[in-house]
Amino acid sequence: MRIDFTKMHGLGNDFVVLDARVQSLPPIDAAFATALADRHTGIGCDQLIVIEPSESGDFRMRIFNADGSEVEACGNATRAVGLLHGDSARIETLGGLISATPGESGIAVEMGKPRFDWDAIPLAYAMDTRTMPLAWEDLANPVAVNVGNPHVIFFVADPYAVDMARLGPLIETDSVFPERVNVNVAAVTARDAISLRVWERGAGLTRACGTGACATAVGAMTRGLVDRKVTVTLPGGPLQIEWREDGEIVMTGPATESFRGSFDPADYGLTAGSAD
Template sequence: MRIEFTKMHGLGNDFIVLDARERALPPIDSAAASALADRHTGIGCDQLILLEPSSEGDFRMRIFNADGSEVEACGNATRAVGLLHGQPARIETLGGLLHASPSDSGISVEMGKPRFDWDRIPLAYAMDTHSMPVGWDELTDPIAVNVGNPHVIFFVADPYAVEMDRLGPLIETDPLFPERINVNVAAVTARDAMTLRVWERGAGLTRACGTGACATAIGAMKRGLVDRRVTVTLPGGPLVIEWREDGEIVMTGPATESFRGSFDPADYGMPAGGTKV
């Protein structure tokens, strides 16, 4: 039994998508996900995406980072599977039920409502998440937001001047963040424009992060730095983030299918049986 996959990306944030909605697949664990994600000995990706049947939505999406850890949400992956599905969809995730729809600008995703309470981020102890009294070198005074997964955002003059290779993993694994954290550094360039770089929890420095763009835009809106609709430009390209009056975050941007293929599950330590996860 060979397993078919679709390789996709959203602004360069790339995924291996496995579809178990109608055909049972061997169990996917953290070791198999990490092996498949390896760019030298596997297929290579930032995240492995597993699609399954759902009793809550049209299908369920599970998300494994390149290190094998399973996470709650991924905005770019949601756009990618929305493109793959080809029509409006309700997508069950660990971070909640998301709605993806084709649009003139790509795929629009209703990402849910942001959470700001310290124990919903979560943090290790109570503090004001709007202006956190913590810092790492030049990165100080962050804001924390949960948009299905946890983010901390720093506003700086030049995101590309920040040593993200060094500070990203340091902040990600700080004891303040018991479930680790996604690290965002952003510059506001206009009332409707921002520049962003993201160190993604479990994946490292990434070309694009949809939830990071959402969290950063919401953080800037909370501080009154931008309007309620803003273009966030990442290294891979722009995403449009809107915070509607009903509290829902809407992210719009492109997604692309790169290629399709198949692999032998035994090559990645997976059993050959068809037991569903």
């Protein structure tokens, strides 16, 4: 038995999407996710996305990083499944219900309200999350925010001068972040513009991170560095982020279908069956 997949990306952050609503899937676990994500022996992706039926939304989206860890939210993947769905949808995730609406300027995603309480990030102990009294070498006093998943944001003069390959995993796995953390380095270039690079928890340095763009924009707004609507430019391209007066974050940007195919689960030591 072969399983159909769709390969997609949002600004270069790429996904393999499986739809359990229309086909039987084997149990999806960390080993299966890492096998599919492997760029040498698998299909290759930053995240494996599994679409399932939902009792609280139009469908459920499960997100597995390339290292096999299942995570709460992914803004770029939300735009991708919104494009596949082709209409407005309420999507159940581990981080809560979010909505995606296709439009002329891309897919608009209501990402929910940011959380700044230290135990909502979560952090290992209480501290001011808007100016954390911590530093990793020259990266100091970041903002921490949860936008469905945990982020820490450093504002720097030049994000491309930061050695993210070395500092990203160091900060991601620091004991102050008991569930690990996504690491963002950003430069404010205008009242409505931010340049951003992201070390993504469980995936590494990425061309784009939707939740990172949301977290960084909100972090800059709480410090009064930018207005309530900004363009966040990542290596893969720009995203529009608005923090509405009702507290909801809205992210708008593109999503693209790359190709479709199928694979035999036996190639990964699995047998076809019902999803867990």
